[in-house]
Amino acid sequence: MKTMILMAATLVLAAPLAIAGGPDDDTLTINDDIEIVTKTDAPAHLDGLDTIYSGWHFRDDGTQEMEMDDFDNPGMIFVDMARDTWATPEGAAGKSCADCHNDPESMAGVRAVYPKWSEEAGEVRTLQMQVNACRTERMGAEPWKYDAGAAINMEALLASVSRGMPVDVAIDGPAGETWARGKELYYTRYGLLELSCANCHEQNFGNYIRADHLSQGQINAFPAYRLKNAKLNGVQGRFKGCIRDTRAETFSPGSPEFVALELYVASRGNGLSVEGPSVRN
Amino acid sequence: MKLAGPILVGLCAASATFAASTAPDDVIFGAYGEAETPLTGAAGDAVKGQRIFSEKSLGNCVSCHQLTSLPDVPFQGEVGPVLDGVGSYRTPAELRGILVNAKMTFDGTVMPAFYKTSGFIRPGDGYTGKAAQEPIQPILSAQDIEDVVAFLGTLTD
Numbered sequence: 556m557k558t559m560i561l562m563a564a565t566l567v568l569a570a571p572l573a574i575a576g577g578p579d580d581d582t583l584t585i586n587d588d589i590e591i592v593t594k595t596d597a598p599a600h601l602d603g604l605d606t607i608y609s610g611w612h613f614r615d616d617g618t619q620e621m622e623m624d625d626f627d628n629p630g631m632i633f634v635d636m637a638r639d640t641w642a643t644p645e646g647a648a649g650k651s652c653a654d655c656h657n658d659p660e661s662m663a664g665v666r667a668v669y670p671k672w673s674e675e676a677g678e679v680r681t682l683q684m685q686v687n688a689c690r691t692e693r694m695g696a697e698p699w700k701y702d703a704g705a706a707i708n709m710e711a712l713l714a715s716v717s718r719g720m721p722v723d724v725a726i727d728g729p730a731g732e733t734w735a736r737g738k739e740l741y742y743t744r745y746g747l748l749e750l751s752c753a754n755c756h757e758q759n760f761g762n763y764i765r766a767d768h769l770s771q772g773q774i775n776a777f778p779a780y781r782l783k784n785a786k787l788n789g790v791q792g793r794f795k796g797c798i799r800d801t802r803a804e805t806f807s808p809g810s811p812e813f814v815a816l817e818l819y820v821a822s823r824g825n826g827l828s829v830e831g832p833s834v835r836n
Numbered sequence: 837m838k839l840a841g842p843i844l845v846g847l848c849a850a851s852a853t854f855a856a857s858t859a860p861d862d863v864i865f866g867a868y869g870e871a872e873t874p875l876t877g878a879a880g881d882a883v884k885g886q887r888i889f890s891e892k893s894l895g896n897c898v899s900c901h902q903l904t905s906l907p908d909v910p911f912q913g914e915v916g917p918v919l920d921g922v923g924s925y926r927t928p929a930e931l932r933g934i935l936v937n938a939k940m941t942f943d944g945t946v947m948p949a950f951y952k953t954s955g956f957i958r959p960g961d962g963y964t965g966k967a968a969q970e971p972i973q974p975i976l977s978a979q980d981i982e983d984v985v986a987f988l989g990t991l992t993d
Binding site: 747754766802 | 892896898899900910911912913914915946948949956957958959960961962963964965966967968972975
């Protein structure tokens with residue numbers, strides 16, 4: 556396993572640099588079975604883009620290929636770990652996820668509609684918040700740390716059983732206020748570099764910034780296994796890194812700001828397929 | 837990496853010598869965003885300017901701009917225009933203005949302001965993700981700006 560990852564990392568380094576030209580024309584089918592929509596018309600609410608692309612289109616061929624077969628996708632190891640967790644009782648109630656939800660496959664379609672308004676909690680919840688609510692309220696277990704180990708692995712499992720289904724988060728009704736807050740954050744120019752998400756991912760996708768080929772910063776493919784740090788990365792951890800790189804005081808994973816931003820960024824990808832866990836450099 | 841220490845020290849020492857530099861908030865812009873008056877009393881050093889232009893830890897201009905004359909600098913970006921020959925069509929005053937705060941020349945531009953210390957939203961302490969320490973330091977010093985202006989001035993063709 557290690558060797559494969561190292562080889563892939565070398566490939567990335569050896570790749571020729573700075574060939575301009577936006578997203579490539581490749582198509583993604585996983586395990587010769589699950590067709591992934593990686594390119595489609597932008598949702599109606601989105602003025603800044605005509606076509607939306609998964610970040611997969613902006614990676615080199617070697618990285619792209621690792622996502623085409625679950626045996627080559629290092630992210631799937633963490634999915635298997637989460638399958639074990641799924642069946643393991645934990646907490647005061649002595650229950651496992653499986654006791655109430657049967658197979659993980661029963662969760663097909665759930666990833667696609669999160670973040671989502673929770674009537675019961677009166678707030679927008681990300682998938683990780685929902686899982687933690689089951690842990691604390693229904694299992695009597697400790698909440699998992701946001702965007703860390705067990706929580707991301709479980710998110711990867713929940714994503715994997717929804718692969719190929721279109722992202723479809725609701726942006727109106729009770730979620731509308733949170734969505735609007737997220738949109739505001741997306742267009743705010745943070746930090747000493749005064750850069751917004753849109754400056755890089757809407758105005759400049761397809762361009763190179765230093766060694767990085769800028770994508771649209773979509774989150775349909777999360778969690779993402781990054782060759783750079785050889786682990787699964789959560790959506791909000793990625794947001795944190797991008798804001799930090801504008802020389803700004805960033806927000807923390809799990810903060811209300813990032814929950815709002817996650818809802819808004821997810822909605823920019825409405826119509827793309829759920830693709831996680833993905834492979835990125 | 838080994839070089840970075842001494843160079844940084846060198847730069848700091850250089851700016852300290854010319855304490856009488858114009859503060860970021862005191863730079864005067866013309867109608868098109870140009871800044872006529874040099875920020876320090878010392879002439880810019882084009883050699884240092886090239887280093888500031890290329891190095892990630894300094895100006896990192898190459899993250900967004902390409903220069904054909906710097907084939908050894910890897911990973912030149914495409915967010916901004918290629919700057920070949922910019923010294924022939926931009927005056928030093930224009931270049932200075934663009935470097936101090938490009939938004940005065942190009943409304944709403946993506947290019948960061950390199951000599952500015954106020955008006956930021958959630959300014960950070962370098963790339964740590966933590967809040968900036970007060971007083972906020974500009975990304976480049978007054979002398980760094982003059983050095984880069986001098987370097988860009990050599991790009992004529």
